[in-house]
Amino acid sequence: MKTKLSITLVYLLVCMTSCEKTANETDPVKIIIGKWETIEMGNWPNMEPVEPIGYREFLSDSVLIEYSYQTQEFKYKKYWIDSLLYECFLLENLSTCTLVRRYSFEFFDNNKKLRLDYVDIAALFNTFILKRKD
Numbered sequence: 001m002k003t004k005l006s007i008t009l010v011y012l013l014v015c016m017t018s019c020e021k022t023a024n025e026t027d028p029v030k031i032i033i034g035k036w037e038t039i040e041m042g043n044w045p046n047m048e049p050v051e052p053i054g055y056r057e058f059l060s061d062s063v064l065i066e067y068s069y070q071t072q073e074f075k076y077k078k079y080w081i082d083s084l085l086y087e088c089f090l091l092e093n094l095s096t097c098t099l100v101r102r103y104s105f106e107f108f109d110n111n112k113k114l115r116l117d118y119v120d121i122a123a124l125f126n127t128f129i130l131k132r133k134d
Contacts, residue, residue, distance in 0.1 A: 006133060010102070013051075017050075019071070020126055021120055025111060028080050028081050028085075028105065028107065031107050031111045031115070032057070032058045032081065032085075033058055033060050034057065034058060034132055034133070035055045035056070035057045035132070035133035036056050036057075036058070036114060036130040036131065036132055036133060037056075037110060037130060037131055037133050038050060038053075038056075038128050038130050039052060039129055039130065039131045040051055040108045040125070040127075040128070040129035041125045041127070041128055041129075042125055042126075042127055042129040043126050043127060044115075044117065044124060044126070047127065047129060050067070053068065053069060053070060054066060054067050054068040054069050054134050055067050059083070062078050062079055062080055063076060063077075063078065063079075064077040064078065064079040064087060065077075076090055077089055077091060078097065079088060081105075084102045084103060084104060084105070084119060085102070085103040085104075085105045085116065086101070086102055086103075087100065087101045087103070088100050089101075094104035101118070101121065102118070102119040102120060102121075103116040103117060103118060103119060104116075104117045106115075111132070112131060112132045113129060113130065113131050114127055114129070114130040114131075114132075115127065115128070115130075116128045116129075116130065
């Protein structure tokens with residue numbers, strides 16, 4: 001019984017520490033690391049909730065993995081951040097950029113949510129709200 005309680009306490013402390021680091025972090029390159037699901041789409045401020053169809057996982061080595069829940073397939077992209085978030089679609093050899101999408105971005109709700117707005121693209125939906133996937 002003591003062992004289970006000790007393990008639970010250690011797990012809670014680790015989780016609280018890592019969650020606190022994310023909430024207090026200000027560097028977008030660090031904040032974005034992790035898995036995100038799209039929960040709203042629209043044209044700001046007219047947003048509609050959506051059921052997530054997959055997730056995006058931003059890795060620390062600038063690799064972006066997109067996973068589809070329906071097809072259970074992965075797609076790989078590259079990304080980088082300066083004043084904008086850039087996503088680069090890769091050819092099958094995973095080394096050549098074919099198309100770059102640019103987004104303005106904003107983290108909110110203690111860095112648990114991310115707003116992305118297309119830059120220089122006319123689309124049916126221009127704004128996406130993503131939620132950090134635990």
